[in-house]
Amino acid sequence: MTLKQQIKFWLIALLVFVLFLLLLSNILLPFVLGMAIAYFLDPVADRLEEAGLSRTAATGIIVGLFVVLCALTLTLLVPMIIEQVLGLLDRLPVYYQSLHDFLLPLIGRFVDIPVFQQSEEIRKGFGQYIGEAVKSLGSVSKDIISGGVAVVNMMALFVITPVVAFYLLRDWDHIVERVDGWLPRNHKERIRSLAREIDEVLSGFVRGQSLVCLILATYYGFALMLTGLEFGLIIGIITGLISFIPFIGAIFGFIASVGVALVQFWPDPVMIGIVIAIFVVGQIVEGYILIPSMVGGKIxxxxxxxxxxxxxxxxxxxxxxxxxxxxxxxxxxxxxxxxxxxxxxxxxxxxxxxxxxxxxxxx
Incomplete structure (x- = not known):
């Protein structure tokens, strides 16, 4: 096969893959999640195999424990999270008004522009916008919960995903061996080398970053909740879970928690300082301990x-x-x-x- 033919073949394969995602993206979620779980847990299955268990037994134990752990987490945390999310949405206009009244005089001391003379109009307009947004979110949430299609999709997600994860995890080594047998014989060593490098990058980022996000979500959630911060649990969990997006998680969590702390604890500088210190400690632990040890610096x-x-x-x-x-x-x-x-x-x-x-x- 000439170079031109190879380029044509891989371009066609890429086009088919993109069309496949576009056409079937609505039903792919359980399968993609199942594949991700199987990839994430494959090293554990390998170790259990080395300990003497069969691949099927190891897979059943791992997937079963994983499903039980997820179910317990959802049962214990979801009601609390839903309650805090609804409460946070309900309190958004109040938080905005309080922050507006707190920050505007401070900014007005240093900046004198016409926009601050129209602050009352801005406040009313933005407050009305937030109120409408909250109502819209509530309406959408109600539709999602009551929608029959959403219920079917959720049921499919919770039923199909563990089944897909079980079969992929059980047959993972056979799938890899089969794909390896399809490699072009003239380039198999080079492709294997690239595949090993891709696996190293993925395992370093996906497995390592998932553990980092879980640890940070637990730390931020319970630390903020223990300070008595309103909606501290949900803010902390969201902060930890989106920490896989560089900088975004920390920025979101810091702004949200400090904003709520200013409204709730002002003029108590100690409690506000404790909230700030929680994020400073979290960033130090993440940057100097968790990321180097779990993710690595050369992914x-x-x-x-x-x-x-x-x-x-x-x-x-x-x-x-x-x-x-x-x-x-x-x-x-x-x-x-x-x-x-x-x-x-x-x-x-x-x-x-x-x-x-x-x-x-x-x-």
Whole structure:
């Protein structure tokens, strides 16, 4: 197969893959989640196999414990989270009004522009907008909960995902072996090397960052709740769970928690300082302990590239796109580095003419 034919083949394969995602993105969520769970738990299954269990038994134990843990977490936390979310939405206009009254005089001391003379109109307009947004969110939430299609989708998610995870985890090594048998024989070693590098990047980021997010969500949620901060649990959990998006989680959590603390605790500087200290400690622990030990510093995924991949995946394919964004970013990153290395070793970069094959010496 010539180079032109190879490029044509892979472009067609990429086009088919994109069309597949676009056409079937509405039903892919349980399968993508099941695949992610199987990939995440494969090392645990391998260790249980090394301990003497069969692959089927190891898979059943792992998936069963995983489902039980998720069910207990949802049972214990979801009612509390829903209550705090609804309460937070209900209190948003009050928080906005309090922050407006607190910050506007401070800003007005240093800035004198006409917009501050119209602050009352701005306040009323924004307050009305928040009220309408809260009503819209409540209406949408009610429709989602009561919608028959949503109920079916949720049931499918909770029923299909564990089944997909079980079968993929049980057959993971066979699937990898089968795919390896499909590799072009002339390039199999190079493709295997690239696949190992992609797996190293993915395992370093996905598995490591998932544990980091779980630890941070637990820390922020309980630490803020123990301070007595209103809606501290939900703010902390959201902060931890979105920490896989570089900088966004910390910025969101800091602004939300400090804003609520200013409204709730002012003029008590001690409690406000404690809330700020929780995030300072969290960032120090994340940056100097959790990330180096669980993720590593050389995973090859730049924070800007991760943010772009998440936004692009969500825009193109919705929530399924968000789930596959990081794996796709890892694949593109590894292939891009490989392409650059090939370019740097090519005559196109060096300017040297290509070496001509030596003619055989006639005897």
């Amino acid at each position: 090859g995924l730049h924070p800007v590239w991760v943010m772009f991949a998440l936004l692009a995946g969500g825009t193109l394919f919705g929530f399924v796109g968000v789930l596959i964004a990081v794996p796709m970013a890892a694949v593109v990153g590894v292939l891009s580095r490989f392409a650059v290395d090939q370019y740097l070793q090519s005559p196109i970069y060096s300017g040297a003419p290509p070496e001509e094959p030596e003619e055989p010496i006639e005897k």
